[in-house]
Amino acid sequence: MKPSAGRWCLAGALLWAALALPPVRHALESAMTLHMLVQIPLLALAGAWLAQGTPRWLERSLAAWNHRGISGLLLASLAGLAWMLPLALDAALNDPWTELAKFLSVPLLIGAPVALSWPRAGFVVRGIVLLELIATMLRLGWLYLISPERLCSNYLLDDQQRLGRMLLVIGFAVLLILVWKLMWGHVGGHATHDD
């Protein structure tokens, strides 16, 4: 564990706890856009910070199962897939157990695996993850915009369409940043290539 890891770990725990506070939770779940684009990413961030406190021995034994970060990123993708479904968002609002599952699974099965796997991943793995992330945002954005009916019974159609537009904007923004960085930026030197 690095010297600063304790502070990151504490920050992660505080963020997680803050997100669980009823007023914060209600505020962030009051709109579909906030729920999906703010609460869930912040929960993942809390998990990523918590993962900084992973003991060395655990990190080493996990690494044996996480060749080039592929297993961890795959786990995060599958968990992310579940929380992309409007049905899951609805269930989290209606059922406290599903809400609890969200508060546990997003930090531990998305944020932490990404934090532990990303540094181990090479250029190709990172590239595929980022491109798939962009493609997923564009697809979801398109889906939310064209869906003739509300996909979440807890949210209104205009909120759903706003989320669709924002996903499209974020998808294109991430794509532009990536293109810019690859064209003109400094791309991580020797660590980038899967040797």
Place this chain on the structure above:
Amino acid sequence: MAALTMYPENERLAGGNRAAFNLYVISAVALFVLMMLLGLIMRMGQATWLAVQPDLFYRILSMHGAGMVGTAGLATTAVMWFFLRAHVRLHLWAFVTNYVMFLLGAACLIYAIFVDGYGALWTFLYPLPVHGMGLWSPDAAAVFMLGYLLIGVGMLVFYLDAAAAIIKVYGNLGRALGLQWLFRGTIDPDHPKTVVASTMVIISNVLGILAGAVVLVMSLVNAFYPEMALDALLAKTLIYWFGHMYINATIYMGVIAVYALLPRYSGRPYPISRAFLWSWAVSTVFVTLVFPHHLLMDYALPRWFAVMGQLVSYGAGFPVFLVTMYGALTNIYRANLRWTMPSRLMVLSLFGWAAGIVPAILDGTIRVNLVMHNTQWVPGHFHFYLLLGVLPMALALMFHVIGQRAGALPNSAADRLGLPVYLIGGLIFTLAFLDAGHLSVARRMATHLPEWTGTDKVGSIGAMLVVLGMLYFAVRITVGLLRAPARGEPDEGPANTAG
């Protein structure tokens, strides 16, 4: 300036590299023959020389279109890999992954078409794939689209590995393209043209594949949840971005063979220049934006989109084309070129590219497109530049490699006969398409009016010659690749001594 060695040590194929290259090339030439046979069946069906039921015709057309584009991608990826690995460190696993994904994808396409009866063509234009009218099910369309996804992911793995390797050496893709020398500075004479072309292909085709990944998954969603109705025009736009970019990338991957091999056969250096760098930089942008020229007849699209399609159409191909033509022709002018199969094929490819681009530019003009778009003029154009441009580029490398294996540059009497058969057949075949376009013969029609069958018959004869020529090339290349490598450099003939 790098020495003009005919077979440099850093291009040597050994062990896994040799096995992988052989797999790519032998699969590609075998698939080319098979896909050409499917094409011949369709032309003979249109000529009424063969009874081909319409449902079978559209399945064959689906297989031929998707198969030819995929195989052209496979063959020219081998070209890019072969030359790029001499400059940057590529990983064999990425090259092999692309091959395996291609095979899995191809298996999906074959299953969807010949087992499940899919016949909505390579374009999978929404909503046709999910309206099989009893001829195929939405599941068949889903398997077809899954096949495309697998092929795209394989290509992506190869491109990302190539991008990582290029960035490791050059810092970023901009420097690999040579953008730092566009306005000032002394150009590094050893900056490889292969790296410039590969970088352009990586940038533009990754964006195209991304567009394909979006529309393919959206079409899959629609196949299983029909209530999610897509915007048909947006889906078409993305499909053509993906499809046009994919097939266009083959010529830019293939031309790497010309840049790398032509100077070895002419015995003259082929230096890099500022004009060369400018042309590839401009084409990187334009080639990415040129796809709207497929959508000129879609009146509902914004006007600026059509205008961009036409203007960029003029600008996309020309810079690289002109610079390559000028560079190649000055390279071989009075150079006492060593006329063997690779050099003949390279010169043929330059002709095929040059002549094939003319009907394309004409069709990319809105007033012409209005009349010619749905005629056989369009297959005339793309068969011209694929059959006589792209394919000879890939074949040039294949013959070059078997020359090393045989210990002599390929130039047998059978070679000297096989190439004219292929060339004459190719010209008859493509000119029959263009003439049919001139006569307003509709394209993508299983059954033709009696007045149309004249060009179909001429085209069929051309197609037979092409298949014969390609069959010879396939056997010659396969046998040549599978033989044990000869010791030492091959006999390079009396004309020039490279080095």
